Amino acid sequence: MSAKPAGPGHPLGSGCEWGLREILRLDRVEAARIPSPAASRGRLRKALPTREPFHIICGFRSHSTNEYLRTHGGGGVAARSLHLVGKAIDIRVPGIELRKLCRTAVALSGGGVGIYPASDFVHVDVGPVRTW
Numbered sequence: 001m002s003a004k005p006a007g008p009g010h011p012l013g014s015g016c017e018w019g020l021r022e023i024l025r026l027d028r029v030e031a032a033r034i035p036s037p038a039a040s041r042g043r044l045r046k047a048l049p050t051r052e053p054f055h056i057i058c059g060f061r062s063h064s065t066n067e068y069l070r071t072h073g074g075g076g077v078a079a080r081s082l083h084l085v086g087k088a089i090d091i092r093v094p095g096i097e098l099r100k101l102c103r104t105a106v107a108l109s110g111g112g113v114g115i116y117p118a119s120d121f122v123h124v125d126v127g128p129v130r131t132w
């Protein structure tokens, strides 16, 4: 399976490399860290009134993918993104309005939360508590 850098027009619409390699690396990183994006996702899961699966737009991001997105994306990609160390995840949840997902994540005070309406996802990380 080859990972395909995403950009405008990518079916996932997020600007993130998406492939089995990335998913597996995210799982390995998550298993080694507490707190983790998985833990944040679990807390969000309990706080949301839905059983729909989360759509993970981006988890772990390699340096090359991050640099590609920084230079080819529409902005908002940090040079030292927490995606690089497996501490961030970009998600959407079917049936949950993006602002509600964002407000719920912010209320949990588990780290950083950013909303990206144009790309239809919310960024959640386990860094310092902050919003954008």
Ligand SMILES: [Zn+2]
Pocket: 058, 083, 088, 089, 090, 123, 124
């Ligand atoms: Zn993100």
